[in-house]
Amino acid sequence: MSQPRSGGHQVLLLLYALFTLAAGARSLVQLATKADEAPFAYMLSLLAALTYGLGWYAIRRAAEGDTGFASRMLWVELAGVLTVGTLSLAVPDWFPDATVWSDFGIGYGFVPVALPVAGLLWLRAQDPARGDEHGVVTAFRFVAFAEAVSWLGLLIGMFFKYVVDAGEGGVKVFGPIHGTVFLAYLVITLLAWRHLRWSLPVAVLALAASVPPFCTVLFEVWAKRTGRLESPARREAFTSSP
Amino acid sequence: MAVLDQISWIVVGYAVLVALVAAYAAYRWRERPPWLDSMAWMLELLLAVRAAAGLGSVLSGERPDSYSTHVGYLLASVCIVPLALRSVQDDRGAWSLGVIAVAAVAVAAISLRILVTK
Numbered sequence: 309m310s311q312p313r314s315g316g317h318q319v320l321l322l323l324y325a326l327f328t329l330a331a332g333a334r335s336l337v338q339l340a341t342k343a344d345e346a347p348f349a350y351m352l353s354l355l356a357a358l359t360y361g362l363g364w365y366a367i368r369r370a371a372e373g374d375t376g377f378a379s380r381m382l383w384v385e386l387a388g389v390l391t392v393g394t395l396s397l398a399v400p401d402w403f404p405d406a407t408v409w410s411d412f413g414i415g416y417g418f419v420p421v422a423l424p425v426a427g428l429l430w431l432r433a434q435d436p437a438r439g440d441e442h443g444v445v446t447a448f449r450f451v452a453f454a455e456a457v458s459w460l461g462l463l464i465g466m467f468f469k470y471v472v473d474a475g476e477g478g479v480k481v482f483g484p485i486h487g488t489v490f491l492a493y494l495v496i497t498l499l500a501w502r503h504l505r506w507s508l509p510v511a512v513l514a515l516a517a518s519v520p521p522f523c524t525v526l527f528e529v530w531a532k533r534t535g536r537l538e539s540p541a542r543r544e545a546f547t548s549s550p
Numbered sequence: 551m552a553v554l555d556q557i558s559w560i561v562v563g564y565a566v567l568v569a570l571v572a573a574y575a576a577y578r579w580r581e582r583p584p585w586l587d588s589m590a591w592m593l594e595l596l597l598a599v600r601a602a603a604g605l606g607s608v609l610s611g612e613r614p615d616s617y618s619t620h621v622g623y624l625l626a627s628v629c630i631v632p633l634a635l636r637s638v639q640d641d642r643g644a645w646s647l648g649v650i651a652v653a654a655v656a657v658a659a660i661s662l663r664i665l666v667t668k
Contacts, residue, residue, distance in 0.1 A: 314641050314643030314644075314645050314646065315643075315645055316645060316648075318637065318638060318641070318645050318646060318648070318649050319645060319648040319649055319652055321637065322633075322634055322637060322649050322652050322653060323652060325633070326630065326652075326656050329626060330626075333622050333626070337618050337619060337622060340618075341618060
């Protein structure tokens with residue numbers, strides 16, 4: 309298969325190149341100047357840089373038609389971000405200094421956790437056998453639900469912190485988790501907007517639903533009921549029938 | 551250092567402007583207009599001025615708090631826009647606008663980091 313000249317892989321490739329550079333330079337400087345402060349964290353950052361380099365190569369291969377390596381590499385990357393992110397919250401003693409993936413990449417605006425998700429969605433759309441709307445709809449419904457669940461966790465954490473005054477452990481754990489899911493929701497909403505051909509007001513409504521608690525689920529129910537989670541072709545057939 | 555800070559803030563503002571223009575054109579699903587490339591090269595010019603001035607002040611004996619990080623950011627800041635423009639040089643499709651937007655956001659973030667690490 310020949311390489312598609314234009315497509316989402318161009319944006320992904322630049323992001324992977326930037327993160328290879330950022331994580332690589334950061335970890336090498338830290339290892340060279342203050343390795344004894346937090347050697348485990350700095351080695352993990354170097355490992356993240358290596359993962360981004362391999363991810364860049366995997367997406368290049370996938371854009372040329374060979375998706376095999378990317379379909380494994382992107383899952384490895386996602387597992388890495390989630391593992392390091394969870395460990396950094398659960399066992400803070402292991403991390404005297406932050407890694408690239410600490411708190412699910414909070415230092416980089418949560419892009420580290422959104423990147424493999426975007427890559428996997430792009431990869432799904434590359435598969436000609438699968439209607440790409442289907443994957444986006446499934447991902448959207450899942451993330452809309454997860455967003456509401458993470459809100460619930462955050463609200464419970466806030467209840468214990470401010471009302472019961474029982475420490476901020478819950479907020480510390482659910483804050484970054486909610487931030488991550490929030491960003492994933494925004495990314496997948498933008499993809500759904502394009503794939504499902506929503507109008508601008510619908511897309512703005514979907515994005516705004518991420519701000520108040522539990523509104524993503526309300527939006528998802530409404531979109532399902534009004535046929536806005538159907539593929540555009542089927543929706544046209546539906547509305548034009550007498 | 552005050553003048554250098556001002557250049558960095560101008561870079562941040564202008565980079566955000568470039569990102570917004572590129573994102574809007576991508577939203578309209580347009581081809582990449584030639585003047586957007588010119589805007590990106592203007593951004594690169596500003597970055598080059600900032601990097602040259604910053605490296606000059608470091609070479610003349612100024613020691614920033616995080617020396618190697620600061621110099622690293624100065625060097626990285628000038629590489630990103632040419633890299634992005636080169637990767638889409640013979641493609642004017644709408645996705646190439648996304649590449650420009652991401653590069654502009656990255657450059658804005660680096661300029662903010664340059665301000666913090668000086």
